[in-house]
Amino acid sequence: MNRCARRTAFFSLSLAAATLAFAPALLQEEVKSPTAVPAGEDQTRIDQWMETIEEGMETLRKSVRDPALFGESIEVVEKMVQAAAWARTETPKMAANVAEGERAAFVRAYRKEMIELLVELLRLEAALLEGNTEDAQKIYKNLKKMEEAGHERFTDGE
Numbered sequence: 641m642n643r644c645a646r647r648t649a650f651f652s653l654s655l656a657a658a659t660l661a662f663a664p665a666l667l668q669e670e671v672k673s674p675t676a677v678p679a680g681e682d683q684t685r686i687d688q689w690m691e692t693i694e695e696g697m698e699t700l701r702k703s704v705r706d707p708a709l710f711g712e713s714i715e716v717v718e719k720m721v722q723a724a725a726w727a728r729t730e731t732p733k734m735a736a737n738v739a740e741g742e743r744a745a746f747v748r749a750y751r752k753e754m755i756e757l758l759v760e761l762l763r764l765e766a767a768l769l770e771g772n773t774e775d776a777q778k779i780y781k782n783l784k785k786m787e788e789a790g791h792e793r794f795t796d797g798e
């Protein structure tokens with residue numbers, strides 16, 4: 641290999657390494673990584689990830705019915721999975737209003753329900769990858785029910 645070719649090869653390798661190193665960071669930034677999500681004045685960290693999940697649900701409302709949009713649906717579900725994974729280890733605001741003796745159980749129950757949400761989102765991803773419109777629509781409807789039940793139990797409904 642002459643000097644010029646060596647330099648080109650070195651440059652290509654460095655570029656590939658840099659791309660690999662930054663790819664996860666870029667993905668996280670889109671969903672807002674835990675370090676990029678300080679609790680705001682009006683919004684908790686859970687709120688901010690829930691917004692990602694809500695935006696995803698809005699897109700899925702139509703895209704989940706259309707196999708031509710499955711690629712788009714899968715991208716959205718990936719973000720929802722990431723957001724739900726991060727939100728699951730947080731403490732809901734409402735915990736402050738729960739009796740001290742029941743607080744730990746309340747936070748555990750929230751986390752378990754968020755795990756259920758994650759499992760359902762992963763099932764949706766699998767259905768979309770299989771091109772299974774029927775299952776995808778059923779899971780979407782179930783997610784709506786989980787939203788309602790989750791908020792009923794873990795928020796003060798503000």
Ligand code: HEM
Nearest residue numbers: 684686687690693694732733753754757783786787790794
């Ligand atoms: C498709 C499912 C869901 C959607 C679309 C959704 C959406 C939302 C939205 C829009 C907010 C308010 C965000 C804001 O005010 O800025 C919120 C808050 C919240 N959600 Fe969900 N949610 C879902 C599922 C769940 C589930 C399953 C749970 C419980 C396990 C849950 C627990 C909460 C809690 C605790 C808050 C209040 C934030 C806090 O306490 O810090 N959500 N959600």
